[in-house]
Amino acid sequence: MPSPTPPPLGDLLDALSVVSIPLRTRFRGVTHREAALLRGPAGWGEFAPFLEYPPAEASRWLAAAVEAAWVGWPDPVRDEVPVNATVPAVAAGDVAGVLARFDGCTTAKVKVAETGQTLADDVARVSEVRRVMGPAARVRVDANGGWSVAEAVTALTALGRCDLEYAEQPCRTVEELAELRVALARRHVDVPVAADESIRKATDPVRVARLHAADLVVVKVAPLGGVRAALAVVEACGLPAVVSSALDTSVGIRAGVALAASLPRLDHACGLGTVALLEGDVAQDSCVPRRGAIGIREVTADPELLDRWAAPPDRVDRWRTRLADCHAELVASARMGA
Missing domain, CATH: 3.20.20.120 (Enolase-like C-terminal domain)
Known part of the structure; x- marks a missing residue:
């Protein structure tokens, strides 16, 4: 399914926060969960593909985060x-x-x-x-x-x-x-x-x-x-x-x-x-x-918790690069579907 054209890359990078949260128990080989969070006009979205996923696969996760933060979701049928x-x-x-x-x-x-x-x-x-x-x-x-x-x-x-x-x-x-x-x-x-x-x-x-x-x-x-x-x-x-x-x-x-x-x-x-x-x-x-x-309720990322679990600067740089790579994939997909 072709993706809609995402917001400009600069807007996504400006909206980005990256966290690294320890797990209580090792899970699928992971001891810390890294996630990039985006704040947009419709709320918060999460971009957290596992680290081994290449841009073509990880770009779907960015599309989901953009939908959450910039578009919103369909009306629910249950509470x-x-x-x-x-x-x-x-x-x-x-x-x-x-x-x-x-x-x-x-x-x-x-x-x-x-x-x-x-x-x-x-x-x-x-x-x-x-x-x-x-x-x-x-x-x-x-x-x-x-x-x-x-x-x-x-x-x-x-x-x-x-x-x-x-x-x-x-x-x-x-x-x-x-x-x-x-x-x-x-x-x-x-x-x-x-x-x-x-x-x-x-x-x-x-x-x-x-x-x-x-x-x-x-x-x-x-x-x-x-x-x-x-x-x-x-x-x-x-x-x-x-x-x-x-x-x-x-x-x-x-x-x-x-x-x-x-x-x-x-x-x-x-x-x-x-x-x-x-x-x-x-x-x-x-x-x-x-x-x-x-x-069903709204969920808002808390600034103090974003600071508490903030990823180290080198990991933030890595996620900014991943986001840029995935943004390019989404733009290309949108052009192909146009």
Whole structure:
């Protein structure tokens, strides 16, 4: 989808603040979350692509930040969004402490297939989540594409005994996901498959639906280029959707809430409680779940917190360069679509 022409680069650089916030627990190899925040006429936007993402991919995150800060979002159809707890690849003994940070959540997403860990570690972690939350809770796992089809069949056969809501991106490719769904069905393993990376990192996210590779899709605002772009992907896929985040501050979480609040159908709790994984935030009133949900409200970055978590000057320079590179990508995309 071609992007609208962004504001001038100078306006974006003038509106930029960069923060670096420690994580409570190492998550996907990250110990500090860096994010660039933009203040525009419509509010605040977050530009925080992970550091390894090249400009072509990271430019979608800038498009989402520009939408938030300069355009605003579609009108919501609900007042609050149910949220899941997120459990990193911690030891089973640490599970209860992690879950305690998510007020009232009755759904948990558990990271599995972590490099250096075993299936036994995953089973212990997921089993402990089930024990702590009880039989009525919904428990889902997220492998981030870490298994082959054969490994996924073995793992989900074992983990499925914990009564999983679904498995998120168990294999890397769309073709593998489609093969896995068939393999699970043949073995009577009743674990639905959700596509995440196959949606947000794909040039053609609708292939997931065409190849019958998933039972539902996980969508994230920033990697898809904004709320409106994500809504278009969900509509084109025609599958139930779960909205998730990418270790965002409250500014980024608010965009995810805007997407979830705009979806015509929302059957699952959303992965928008990840501010609880950070040691700090940029808003005084953090966008975290209360009684298992996040309500629709405005989120404003606080100047004192921006100063407290300000990134070092060399990192700010790096983000200014990233922003300029991504701005060039958006301008080129707009010209091609004109």
